[in-house]
Amino acid sequence: MDNNSITTKDVTFKVFRFNSETDYLPTYKEYKMEVTSEEVVLDILDRIKWDIDGSFSYRRSCRHGICGACAIKVNGKATLACKMNLHSLTETFGDELTIEPQSTKRAVKDMIIDKADFWEKHAKITPYLNSEIEEHPDMECVVSIEENDRIMEADLCIQCGACHYACPVVEINEQFIGPAAFVKAYRFEADIRDESHIERLEECALPDQGVWDCVKCFECAEACPKEINPIEKITALHQMIFKDKVYKNGVAERHAVGFAHSIKKHGLLDEGQLVLYSEGPSIVKHIPVALQMFKKGKIVMPWNMPKSDNLDEIQKLIKSSSTTKY
Amino acid sequence: MSKLKYALFTGCTAKESTPEQMMSTMAVAKKLDIELIELTEASCCGASHLQDYDDFLSLVLNARNIAYAEKHGLTMVTICNTCQLNTAMTKHRLDNNAELKARVNEKLGEIGLEYKGTSLVTHFLYAIIDDFGLDKIKEMVVKPLSQFNIAPFYGCHNIRPSELQNESHKSPENPYNPTSLDDLIIACGGNNVDYDEKNKCCGFHAELQAPKTAATLTGNALAGAMDQNADWMVTPCPLCHLKLDTQYHHASVAIGREVKLPVLHMQQMIGLALGCSVEELGLNHHVSDVDFV
Secondary structure, eight states: OOGGGOOEEEEEEEEEEOBTTTOSSOEEEEEEEEEETTOBHHHHHHHIIIIIOTTOOOOOOOSSSSSOTTEEEETTEEEETTTOBHHHHHHHHOSEEEEEOSOGGGEEETTEEOOHHHHHHHHHTOOSOOOOOOSSOSSOOOOOHHHHHHHHHHHTOOOOOTTGGGOHHHHHOTTOOOHHHHHHHHHHHTOTTOSOHHHHHHHHHSTTTSGGGOOOOOHHHHHOTTOOOHHHHHHHHHHHHHHTTOOOOOHHHHHHHHHHHHHHHHSSOOHHHHHHHHHGGGGGGGHHHHHHHHHTTOOOOGGGOOOOTTHHHHHHHHHHHOOOOO | OOOOEEEEEOTTGGGTTOHHHHHHHHHHHHHHTOEEEEOTTOOOOOTTTHHHHOHHHHHHHHHHHHHHHHHHTOOEEESSHHHHHHHHHHHHHHHTOHHHHHHHHHHHHTTTOOOOSOSOEEEHHHHIIIIIOHHHHHHHOSSOOTTOEEEEOOOHHHHSSHHHHHHHOSSOOOTTSOOHHHHHHHHTTOEEOOOGGGGSOOOGGGTTTOHHHHHHHHHHHHHHHHHTTOSEEEESOHHHHHHHHHOHHHHHHHHTSOOOOOEEEHHHHHHHHTTOOTTTTTGGGOSSOOTTO
């Protein structure tokens, strides 16, 4: 390495400090440091602990982005402290960086959080391969390269919790299983050797806790330090629910199917009919808002519903390209 | 600079629950002398929900929409973040997977179309920034919005996943610190409000099945903007707009606090600064009254 290419920068760190045994509220302590272009966030955590305050607490282990122990947030961005270069962070956020644990409300001491909820959610989805294999099998269980490719990416999850604690639904709805456990569920759902397929999928399809409560914000895709793209796996679980007919004709399931019906009829989405089809009799709860919208000219009546030009093309494609039945 | 010309994918909302968005898009395009050729053949993008049900069908339908933009030889502009996501995602997947592209084109061949991958897909916000230029907007402002504190609400699907951001326009921004809408507010003479929820989710896509979650997210966004003294909010996404404009009552109940703000479409904000009338911008179509004009 050519030392001349190393540059330095003055950075102010605002670091979350809290001890759940003694403190009522957290504080943000300021540390000003000169940071080289070689340093990652973990170097700063080490320097605070080793040079300034030995009581500063954080988790770390492998320093290679493999163990997932040092997951934290910098200016709200979830990351592994050992992977995140500081100069690149200052390019995004400027020279003042706020370092916080993954979830401030779960803080035990400084960067260390209680991840109990994360592991409880994992336990819910049978996070292991369930397969009746003879004690002394005659041959190995053959998995083709294509079949392995389906699970490869999801198998790279290091369970750091970055996506889980970046998910806004996890913050609001305590039952929601969350992106990390859904990735794990997908990993075994897509494994041809697994025999718990339907049971696990049913767990993922339940209202409140299951995939239907995902708000599709892509925070998980952005947060994952291993670029696993959790929402893609969540979408795959949605599709499996239809393919394996695990659906319970719930509002979210009818909502997804309703798009296909509406596009077939109009090319465009008939918003009113979609809500009616999804909700059934429960549509009454939407009447107050619908009336307000109607007054402001925001509701198109069924007889005025616009249609796409060349609708016959769309209908032809729906006929030839549909791959799912409800 | 030669006249800017785009293929416009309106999406469904602009034709139904946010007529003001369609009106203001056309009004602003006229002011900026941008020609928009409406893709009247386009279907719904599937809004990420058809994608949950039938992935291949959603790819075929979205590829058809892009193919029509390609036939015009134009960049496709979207005016809805979710249309942008699903169209750009389709483009990304087909451009990076020859086998999938061939399968989709086999279907499109039945109706005499082909997806080639020649048209860029970008949101109107970024077309304005990249091609028209904020400096020019600034020069054209006749009614600067200087008396207003305006809170930008970016909407998830324009800023995440960043992978698509990088492919969709020339000035990709960081989803953790987006600046495009702030820059637009400043160009219109307004004071941009910084608040924690500006790049967060409004909850729209789970509104039916998870009303409490959705309403809490909407409430957090409105409250975040109000706490930083915003006079109103602005968003490039009609779905975020629907949530923030029409669902303030549920949002207030969910977070235990009265929250309500006027919410404008990005196009309406530009239109106001450029001197368009209230009628042209459809400001009478809002549920949370726009009472400051």
